[in-house]
Amino acid sequence: MLKDVSCQIEEHKIIGLIGRNGAGKSTFLNILAGHIKPTAGKVTIYQDNPFNSITTATNTMFIEEGMTFPNGNNIARILEIAKCFYPNWQQELAEKLLQYVGISLNGLYDKLSKGQRSTFNLVYGLSARCAITLLDEPMNGMDEAVRADMYRAILKEYIAYPRTIIISSHHLKEIEHLIEEILLINNGQVALHKELEEVQQFAVRLIGQPEQLEPYRNHALFERNEGPLAEIIVEKKYFNGHSSIQSEAVSASDVCKYVTANRMGGIDDVFK
Amino acid sequence: MNLNIDGTTPIYVQIAEWLRNEILAERLVADSKVYSQYQLAELFNINPATAGKGLTLLLEEEILYKKRGLGMFVTAQAKEMILQKRRGETLQQLARELVVEARRLAVTDDELIELVQKMQRGE
Numbered sequence: 284m285l286k287d288v289s290c291q292i293e294e295h296k297i298i299g300l301i302g303r304n305g306a307g308k309s310t311f312l313n314i315l316a317g318h319i320k321p322t323a324g325k326v327t328i329y330q331d332n333p334f335n336s337i338t339t340a341t342n343t344m345f346i347e348e349g350m351t352f353p354n355g356n357n358i359a360r361i362l363e364i365a366k367c368f369y370p371n372w373q374q375e376l377a378e379k380l381l382q383y384v385g386i387s388l389n390g391l392y393d394k395l396s397k398g399q400r401s402t403f404n405l406v407y408g409l410s411a412r413c414a415i416t417l418l419d420e421p422m423n424g425m426d427e428a429v430r431a432d433m434y435r436a437i438l439k440e441y442i443a444y445p446r447t448i449i450i451s452s453h454h455l456k457e458i459e460h461l462i463e464e465i466l467l468i469n470n471g472q473v474a475l476h477k478e479l480e481e482v483q484q485f486a487v488r489l490i491g492q493p494e495q496l497e498p499y500r501n502h503a504l505f506e507r508n509e510g511p512l513a514e515i516i517v518e519k520k521y522f523n524g525h526s527s528i529q530s531e532a533v534s535a536s537d538v539c540k541y542v543t544a545n546r547m548g549g550i551d552d553v554f555k
Numbered sequence: 556m557n558l559n560i561d562g563t564t565p566i567y568v569q570i571a572e573w574l575r576n577e578i579l580a581e582r583l584v585a586d587s588k589v590y591s592q593y594q595l596a597e598l599f600n601i602n603p604a605t606a607g608k609g610l611t612l613l614l615e616e617e618i619l620y621k622k623r624g625l626g627m628f629v630t631a632q633a634k635e636m637i638l639q640k641r642r643g644e645t646l647q648q649l650a651r652e653l654v655v656e657a658r659r660l661a662v663t664d665d666e667l668i669e670l671v672q673k674m675q676r677g678e
Contacts, residue, residue, distance in 0.1 A: 297602055435600060442593050442603060460558070460566065463604040480565045480608070532563035 284310040285471040288324070292449070292466075294414070297441060299462035299479075300451035301539050307471040308451040309347065312417045315449070316345035328415065341370075344413035346404045346421050352392050358403070359388040362410075371412035371444075380406045380436060384429060397424035405433055409440045418450040422457070434461055455536040465535065469543040482535040489515045491528035504541040507551060516541050558599055566601055570609030573599075575618065575637045578629060585631045589619060 285307045292298055302308045313319040314326055317333035317340065326333055333339035352361050358381065366372045381388065384402050386395065395403060405421045418437075422430045438461055441448060452458050455465070465482050467475040475482060486504060489496055493513040500506065505516040516533060524530070533541075558569050574590075577583045590598065595606035610627055613619040618633040630636075657667045 296604070438596065438600060438602070442596060460599075460601045460605075463602050479602075479605070480567065483563065483565050534563050 285314070285321075285468075287472050288468070290466060290473050290476050292447065294447045295445045296463045297437075297448045297450065297461055298464045298466055299455060299458050300449050300466050300468065301455050302451075302453065302468035302474075303543055304453060306468045306543070308453075308468055309419055310471075311468060312345065312347070312419050312449065312451060315415070316343055316417055318345065339415075341368075342413055343415045343417065344369075344408045344411045345417045345419070346408040347419040348401070348404075348423055350404055354393065355391070357389055357391055358386060361392060361407070362388070365407065365411060369411040369413065373410045373412060376440075377406055377410035380410070384432070398426060398429065401425050402429055402433065405436075409436060412440075412444050412446065414446050416446055416448045418448065420451055420453075422452075430457070434458070437461060455539055456534075459535060465539070467539050467542060474542050475539070479535060482538050483532070484519060485535075485538050486516050486533040486541065487519045487522050488531040488533050489517065489522060489528050490531070491525075495525070495528055505544060505549065507549070509551060558601070566599075566605050567608035567612065570595060570599065570601070570606055571612045574609065574613060578618065578633050579637055579641075581634070583629050585629050585633065587629050588625070589627050589629060591626055 288307075288311065300308050300311065310319065314321050315328065315333060317336055320334045328336075329338050329342065331338050333343070353364070356364075362374065362377055365377075366374060378388065381403070384399075384406070386399055386403055386406075392400070392403065401421060401424050405418065408416055408418060408421070422433060425433065434457075437448065437450070449466075450458055450462070459479065462479055464478050465475060466473065475485075477485070489499060490512055493508055496506075496513045496515050499515050499517050499521060502517045502521045503515045504518070505514075507514045516537075522528075522530060558566060574583070583589055589610070592603045592607040592610055595601070595609065596603040599606065610619065614621060614627065616636070617630055618636060619627045620630050621627050653667070662670075
């Protein structure tokens with residue numbers, strides 16, 4: 284699933300873990316959380332291998348869709364147990380957030396809808412105030428309004444109590460305002476690991492006559508040649524300006540899309 | 556507070572621009588304290604590090620100065636510097652675009668000047 288992944292993540296940053304479905308984001312988070320033992324390579328968190336490490340377990344919060352809580356417990360009981368596990372547990376915050384989103388303390392976790400379950404998981408994850416907070420697609424199933432509120436809650440909690448947050452998403456646009464760095468995983472490898480602003484400056488879209496764009500073709504991340512004008516996306520370092528080639532900025536989300544695209548011409552290739 | 560989030564103008568650049576506008580509008584005056592990176596983060600719903608980059612940019616441009624432990628403040632020459640820069644760059648850029656568009660539409664020089672004068676008179 285993952286191969287040749289080499290990266291270093293500094294503390295107290297919010298990292299966006301981006302990649303297409305099946306790229307290896309969840310595997311990566313599972314390894315960091317110590318839930319999966321890597322078959323090769325080395326992972327170090329707090330000078331320790333996270334797999335079977337007590338240090339990792341007490342300092343790490345891993346929120347994922349499939350997480351489970353002991354069967355048959357109501358929400359209040361789950362919070363009570365959390366209080367024993369996590370030294371920084373914020374009971375008041377958890378209760379207030381749940382009340383705000385309309386999740387009753389007396390209800391059963393198993394009876395929550397998919398979206399409510401995600402919301403509860405995230406509230407749980409934030410309230411634990413763990414030094415390392417891993418959020419795997421935390422907004423899955425939530426409706427639009429709750430999502431916006433929950434992103435805001437992550438930000439406010441981060442400001443109140445800075446911690447390392449890795450948040451995975453296949454939708455960069457949604458988390459762009461929240462993150463400091465992008466870690467882009469593609470086919471089990473790190474495709475990009477840069478500050479958000481660097482990714483925004485990474486590539487440029489060139490539009491012009493096909494023959495003018497010819498010299499850039501061997502560097503193309505993407506190219507389209509339909510109609511009178513051709514379009515090529517290249518890393519910015521390859522383009523030094525040209526009077527009759529129009530150049531445009533490429534958003535971070537588009538950069539991620541093109542860097543991880545399987546086909547040079549995108550969907551248009553299929554219709555050729 | 557709205558940011559352009561099409562992802563092509565870095566957010567920190569927009570934060571710096573918003574602060575420059577606050578200074579131009581005199582909502583932030585010389586020697587007054589500007590918002591901290593955390594206040595900006597809350598206000599614009601962005602990562603505090605990003606807000607910090609916006610402040611650093613203005614620090615480098617000497618539009619802000621730092622008082623150790625107290626935060627960042629507006630320099631005495633801030634407004635004048637922003638005005639000069641805007642006149643030099645922004646206004647020229649807008650004028651360039653105006654001229655290009657006018658040519659494209661075959662508007663004559665006289666017609667264009669007349670249009671600008673009309674605007675100035677508020678017609």
